[in-house]
């Protein structure tokens with residue numbers, strides 16, 4: 001469960017007095033999620049999600065919350081942060097930076113169908129276009145410098161053959177530069193558990209706390225590696241083609257993006273293989289570790305290495 005910081009009714013009532021949201025009706029902890037504390041908050045005005053940030057600092061949050069506000073304002077399905085009477089999206093509650101966002105309907109989908117993969121592709125392309133007018137900038141904290149440094153930390157814990165493969169992948173990516181590809185705001189973690197669905201319609205993208213400025217097609221590669229994956233790490237071609245067709249119905253990929261696509265898929269696999277290895281071998285103190293399996297992404301990368309057809 002993920003209520004790390006307990007908020008009492010009385011604490012919340014006094015914090016809510018900064019908002020124009022009426023009276024508190026109900027406060028209910030949300031079990032899902034790993035990083036932050038989340039509650040459903042019902043007031044006489046409506047239903048919201050309260051997040052208390054367990055690791056991000058107050059001064060780091062405006063990039064993400066202003067981004068969600070910008071995207072929501074441009075019609076992207078995502079939670080809209082609510083401003084308090086001082087026009088702030090975030091302030092301290094129970095000693096933690098906290099915000100309220102609109103509560104979306106729907107639920108995440110563990111086994112998506114091709115129509116849902118297509119809908120995610122369409123909404124991601126809409127998000128990339130809407131992000132074009134977002135003025136703030138954030139470098140990707142999980143880019144090549146990060147995975148090279150993290151690989152050094154995990155090699156000693158790995159089996160020699162797996163470490164050799166990780167080393168090859170880091171070296172392979174270092175030979176490729178994507179400077180010429182279109183960049184913009186990317187979600188950077190759009191896995192199945194970060195999208196809520198109403199039937200086959202996207203109710204919303206959530207969890208923007210890895211969002212950053214990076215290569216747009218890399219975001220699509222990250223999503224495809226999770227949304228279209230089979231349990232053995234292979235990719236389901238039907239779902240992959242549906243996601244790519246959905247994306248390209250809004251934002252067609254350029255020839256340069258298509259040429260880079262196989263390398264981007266491997267980069268996206270390497271990013272999550274590395275982070276999962278790190279979480280497995282060096283779990284942070286106090287962190288809830290129902291660790292996600294790094295081997296899934298090792299298989300994804302291994303199969304991309306052999307693949308001839310990339311669904312374009």
Ligand SMILES: Nc1ncnc2c1ncn2[C@@H]1O[C@H](COP(=O)(O)OP(=O)(O)OP(=O)(O)O)[C@@H](O)[C@H]1O
Nearest residue numbers: 030032033034035036038049079102103104206207
């Ligand atoms: N705006 C929202 N509307 C409806 N439900 C939401 C909303 N935001 C979060 N949730 C629910 O809360 C759960 C936990 O949220 P989230 O995945 O963002 O947790 P986290 O701990 O902040 O992030 P992570 O799990 O990636 O570390 C989601 O699975 C979803 O069910």
Ligand SMILES: N[C@@H](CCO)C(=O)O
Nearest residue numbers: 189191272275276292
């Ligand atoms: N989506 C990530 C975890 C959160 O960043 C993973 O599945 O490894």
